[in-house]
Amino acid sequence: MVEPPVSLPMPTSEHRVLLIDDQRMIGEAVRRMLASQPDMVFEFCREANVAFDVAIAFRPTVILQDLVMPGISGLDMVRRFRGVPATANVPIIVLSAMEEAVVKAQLFESGASDYLVKLPDQIELIARIRVHSDGFHRLLERNAAFAALEQSLVDLKHEQEKSERLLLNILPEKIAERLKNGQSTIAESFPCATVMFVDLCGFTEFSQRVDAEHLVSMLDEIFSTFDQLARIHGVEKIKTIGDAYMAVAGIPVARHDHAEAVAAMALGMLKSFRGVMQSRDLSLEVRIGIHSGPVVAGVIGRHKFTYDLWGDTVNLASRMESHGEPSRIHISQATRDLLKDTFQFADRGEITVKGKGTMHTWFLLGKT
Structure with missing residues (x-):
């Protein structure tokens, strides 16, 4: 079965931040921390069961995710994000009330990009968002360049095949090969x-x-x-x-x-x-x-x-x-x-x- 094409964020300088946390106060606190940044667009989601649909629609360049959400573990959420083509490469920064080495190791193995104890310092949070978002933009630009190159190679191959077919219509195959x-x-x-x-x-x-x-x-x-x-x-x-x-x-x-x-x-x-x-x-x-x-x-x-x-x-x-x-x-x-x-x-x-x-x-x- 052929999967439908994935819609990914286009390369841009805009930082799109999606926060997933069941606590409204955390959402409001992060919103205020980022409010002074004109190039950051913020989206808040409190429910884990709709977070994946929200992510696909919002197209974030960074996901801030709470470690503990009702009905699903932070590890499972990271794995699910990595399993969805639209969010497979989006940086995920996990937020937790405690800093636990074992949990951090498990998160990194599952595909998390970073880990912060909440609430983090405003300057540090903004800096980490920018670093990960910029890296994601560069990845998108590289992928777009590779895709354009691959398409150019495909187009070139089609043109070569077309030229070869035209050549074979007027010349014997052995003669056409020698000319080529x-x-x-x-x-x-x-x-x-x-x-x-x-x-x-x-x-x-x-x-x-x-x-x-x-x-x-x-x-x-x-x-x-x-x-x-x-x-x-x-x-x-x-x-x-x-x-x-x-x-x-x-x-x-x-x-x-x-x-x-x-x-x-x-x-x-x-x-x-x-x-x-x-x-x-x-x-x-x-x-x-x-x-x-x-x-x-x-x-x-x-x-x-x-x-x-x-x-x-x-x-x-x-x-x-x-x-x-x-x-x-x-x-x-x-x-x-x-x-x-x-x-x-x-x-x-x-x-x-x-x-x-x-x-x-x-x-x-x-x-x-």
Whole structure:
């Protein structure tokens, strides 16, 4: 069970004195002793059974407590005050008609701060009240400073976590970690990775017929579905450009099955894309192209970071997409060789690829 927050006195120069004594004459005598002190606020309570509620409401900086009260011992009262969060640290000066060493020792063990034989000398009483009250004020100030520091640390941690989440939304986890560790330049060559491009067929014409809200909503649903597939298959999303989606496997952490991961994701993308189109009663199609080979990867930008890929492999993967067919996965011979017999293919034969000449390509059909 969570306890309600405790209301403690705020740091102030005011000395708030609560006297608990069943004798009215003692209360009046102490009131007169403190009357000349403009920075002291006095409260008197004669009944032990309401003293704790009075203390919580009055918020004293010093408690003067009689050792002998009807129905409760002074020791028990001290223990109860120390057990209540609102008065746990408030100085308690016990007043008694006699000075008994054993009783004083027991009181100090129970949490009493001081002991005076009543009625004490006025000068001594005021001095002791000031010493204990000032000490309590310093404790409150220290606690307030610690609380502010702790809150600042919590806020800082939240901001750091927020920044890290934002960074992970735009960069691979390994790359984000390296940036956090102070690495300013990140550029790497990978001997073999598998790059995929995805494009929505007829999107430009379609975008002219629908309003912005529906267009963005559809793209968000499609790309969010693709992102989920990327997480499932361990594929790294690189970016979206308009209605195009780019992803890669095998970087920034090398893996031997990068081609299989991208192929499995591509098959899932075809299926999930059809589901989105059916749910929205649309007839758009998607075209996917995949190629495997060496790539260069790195982070560019000073204020807005981008993790990107470069090289002939990227260009060829883009060509596989643009030379492909709607609702089909077009792959190069290099990717076909890596996939071996784990998937089913349709031989497309040789095609002419812009800037590359004649290439033998395939359509990925599914898993074996």
